[in-house]
Amino acid sequence: MANSASGESIIGRFVKIVSAFDDRHTSMTVAELGRRTGLPVTTTYRLVNDLLAERLLEREPGGDVHIGTRMWELVSRGSKMLGLREAALPFMEDVQAVVQHSTTLGILDSDEVLYIERLGSDKTIVDITKIAGRLPLHATSSGLVLLAHAPAAYQDSFLARPLTKFTETTLTEPSLLRRHLAEIRQRGFAAMPGVIVPESSGIAVPVFGPDNSVRAALSVVVPRNEENTPARVPVLMAAARGISRALGWRGELKGTLRQSH
Amino acid sequence: MANSASGESIIGRFVKIVSAFDDRHTSMTVAELGRRTGLPVTTTYRLVNDLLAERLLEREPGGDVHIGTRMWELVSRGSKMLGLREAALPFMEDVQAVVQHSTTLGILDSDEVLYIERLGSDKTIVDITKIAGRLPLHATSSGLVLLAHAPAAYQDSFLARPLTKFTETTLTEPSLLRRHLAEIRQRGFAAMPGVIVPESSGIAVPVFGPDNSVRAALSVVVPRNEENTPARVPVLMAAARGISRALGWRGELKGTLRQSH
DNA sequence: CTCAGGATTCCCGCTCAATGGTAATCCTCC
DNA sequence: GGAGGATTACCATTGAGCGGGAATCCTGAG
Incomplete structure (x- = not known):
């Protein structure tokens, strides 16, 4: 060499x-x-x-x-990350203004979630996501969204590996996880009560690119006790659609919903 | 080689x-x-x-x-830019929430302003600052702030060069520019009506590091017609102090005000 | 002031990885 | 099918990279 x-x-x-x-x-x-x-x-x-x-x-x-x-x-100038970030930031600001806690944008890279942007004060709550930081796919709401929309072959190989169980709620059993992923695809979002850090909860939704593939996951982290979690979903989804559109996505074509099997 | x-x-x-x-x-x-x-x-x-x-x-x-x-x-992970950015972002969000237009954070690098962060929709107004983009020092409010607080030797060598006159309001005459820089140091901010792009106006204030040196310039760009410009200054200054403190700055020591000559 | 321990720079002969021309192969549209 | 470009394969040449060792520079402790 x-x-x-x-x-x-x-x-x-x-x-x-x-x-x-x-x-x-x-x-x-x-x-x-x-x-x-x-x-x-x-x-x-x-x-x-x-x-x-x-x-x-x-x-x-x-x-x-x-x-x-x-x-x-x-x-920074040459990376595609900037484009994604630029597209996402205005919408993330909106989400942040409403949800108040912490808003992140993550992509799938090397079998992990890589967070490329994050808004929100860390004062309010424990939150371990850092920009340019990584977390396991199966233990974060963002990761689950990304995994759920990944190609079937990728999912298979990922699920074949042993997965670390971080808390009781972490799914590690392939078949259960697979069912959960299907659910996420159907509902359009993932919610994870306190996976890595028990005190906090994450909700994530997919962001699409022009080819209808999933580019990133938009997520918010909220304190666990806050049980109006579902109320956050529409806001997130609206923002994600905005970002997707800014990326050149042309709205979901009926019947083209991605299915993995 | x-x-x-x-x-x-x-x-x-x-x-x-x-x-x-x-x-x-x-x-x-x-x-x-x-x-x-x-x-x-x-x-x-x-x-x-x-x-x-x-x-x-x-x-x-x-x-x-x-x-x-x-x-x-x-x-990104290893760069010092992230630290600066992380410190600044929460305050920039606040500024953005109040001022509504475009908020940027720039540093001095290679005789130019390098913008390392920017919030705000570009829909509202023409604004040519881009993240990881550069603009000349003497033709932007951020640049003037950075130049005003740079070491005297640096200013001298910079002013010795011929400077491009972008509009009528661009100062290029060394002596005039020098006087303007002194003014900026005294007032604590720089305001530039439509320097590069005539339709927009910039206001910038310095951000300090622990050693009382200037680390960055925080600025907002507003439409030129909006003549309540001075009203923006206090907001910006407060935010800049917040960022400075987050960087480890311990408040200005009376009599330690940086002077260049 | 001296001294120790570490950081940094100099020196230098060896050698193989990098180089870049030419040519063959692979695409991909017309 | 064939023209034009992108990509890979091949290969002789050589100087840039290599790294051990020693000298020098710093810096803080005693």
Whole structure:
């Protein structure tokens, strides 16, 4: 693959370097970066210098480095995420104004929900969704929606794996889960009382793209005790339709409802 | 620098590739990518395959490639932008709720304003700010705020350059601009009637970091005819203080007001 | 002031991964 | 069926990347 003894390409190392940063470690010394990535010292320095030269990384006064503005800019500008986000945000603001708690937008990626946007104060309630954060598919309302509308083959392979049971209400039994997914497709939304964090409840609905496939899941998280949960659904659905339309969706063609089996 | 005949490092080519994508071209064929970047065909294919292997790029059914979810995720997760954004968003929502038009958050990068967040419907008014978009410093309210609070040395070098005059109200004469910047520092905000786009007006205020330096500019864009502009300022200022505090700012220490000369 | 431990930069010979031309193959519309 | 473009396959060449080791620079503790 590469000149390296370990046999990785530069791209691989680039990924290692970028991955070393997360919300908890947004900046660090080059030496530490070397330690976290496991790359040889000299190599780390050389690579970091290349990245600094391109402004993909930036050095701060203290000497620590962090992910560069340029990198964020390039990726954000060119990524399709921005389009989805732009389309969704106005509607999310509306939902947020009405529902008051926390509104998120998530997509299916690598067998997990990846949250790409989130509105709402975390002060009010425990809520573990973070932007650019991930959660398991079968344990979140967003995940269930995404899974429910995924291709049958994908569902099969996903359900074949052992699933972690987070609370008593987490469905892990394939057949039960499958039935639940069918229900979600029919009702058009998923509701999950306190799956990962028992105190909170999620409700999610699908967002469609032009080809009628599901692009994302729009969801709100509310405190569990708030038992007017069903009242939230119409608001969410209306917003999701708005987002879908902004993405070029032309309304559901009768009889074209996606079915997986 | 590299094995390449043209003498670029792989990192440089990586940047070229990512830069080939923007909001108008979020996906394209590999051949086109090669054309846009000017890289040799074979090289492009090899590099793209490496990137696909790491999921930094993704191939879509049609054969086109686009920037990968993984790339967006890694960069977003590790970038400091997220922290700033998270701190600012709740307050921006509040501003947006009151002011109704468009609320943006911009930072100073490479002698321009880089907008990192934006709320508000573009339906209501012409507004050219885009997320991950750039505008010149001296022609936007956000830019003027950022420039006004930048180190003196930076201001000097910036003012030494020739500045484009976008409309009659754009200040380009260094001495006049300097006086205007002083005014902005004193008043605590910048107001720009229709600088780039004549129909709209911007108001911006600074957001401070823990060390009392200016981290970003919070601004609203309103239609020009709306002449209650000054009324917006207090709202903006209050929000900016909130954001600053969320970033760890401990209130302005009397007498520590930044002065540039 | 000195000293220790860590961060950072220099140095340098080895080597194989990256390079990029050419040519073959695969698509996909007319 | 065939023209034009996209994509893959092949391959000889070589210098960019590699990484161990040592020197130097920092910084805070004693």
